Amino acid sequence: MRKVFGPICALTGLMFVCAPLLIARAPYESTMGLVQKIFYFHVPSWMAMYAAIAVCGIASAVHLFKNRPAADRLAVSAAELAVLFGAMGLVTGPLWGRKAWGVWWQWDARLTMALLLELVFISYLLVRSYGGPGSDKLAATVGLFGLAVSPFVYVSVNIWRTVHPLNTVVPTLRAGMFGPFWFCSVAFLLLFTLLLMLRTNLANEQALLDDLYLADEE
C-alpha cells in the first residue's frame, strides 16, 4: 500500500494543478455563464462522496457480519471522507444556486435528501466518538443505512419535481465540457483514494496504540 501512495499522490497533485487550466478553457454554458464552472468541482465532490459511502457501507457490512476490525477501521475512515466530500457538495451547490436560481437554498427533495445523507454520516461519526463500548456495531448499522438510502438521493431528481437539474445532464454535455468534467472526476476519485489510505493508516496506528496500552496494563 505504501508503494502506491507516492505515485498516486504525485498523479493527484499533477491532475489538480492541470484541472484549473482545463476548466478555464472549457466553453461557457449559454444561460449561466461563468458560475456554471462550479460544476467541475461540485459534481465530482458528490461522486467522491458516493464512493466513500459505498466503501463505508460495504466495510460496515463486513464488520457487522464477520466481525473484522480492519473492515471497521476502513468504514470509519470512509465515513469521515463521506462527510468531507458531502460538505464540499453542500457548500459549492448553494454558491452555484445563488446565481443560477436566485436563492442559496431550496427545501426541495434533492437538496433536503442530500443534507439528510450528510447528517447520517455525521451521526455515524458522533456515534463512534460518544457511543462508548459497542458503538462500532451501532455505527456499522448507521453506515449500512447510509448506503441503503444513497440511491434514493441520486434518483430523487427523476422522481420528484425539484429545482436541481436531472441526472441526465452529464451525458448531454458538449464535447468541450466533457473532457474537463471527467478529468476532474478522476482527480477527485484519486484524491478520495489518497485520503482514504492516509486516514486508514491513522486508524491502524490508533488500533496498534490501543493494543500497546492493553499489553502495558497486563
Place this chain on the structure above:
Amino acid sequence: MMTKQSFAVVGIVLLSAQLFALQAPSGQTPAGQAPPGQGEFLPVDQLPPSEQLPAAPLLITAYAFVWIAVFFYVWTVWRRLNKVEAEMRVLEKRQRNPR
C-alpha cells in the same frame, strides 16, 4: 328626511372614494396586458451592473472552500497521527524501562 346638505356630504364621500380607488395601485391588470415594468424582456447580461450578481466571487469561494477543506482535513489527520506516534514512543520507552 334627507336634506340637500346630507346629499352633498354623501356625494363628496363617494367622489373622494372613487378618486382614492383610481389613485391606489391596482393588484389586477386587464387580461392580456402585462403589469407595467414586466412587459419588456431584458437578458440577464444586459442588466445594469448594480442589479447584476457577479459570478466570479461565487466561483472563487467554491474552489477556495474545496481546497481549504482538503488542506484542513489533511492537517487534522497529520496532527492526530503525530499525537498517536508520540504516545507510542512514550509507551515503548516505558515498556523498555519498567519501574
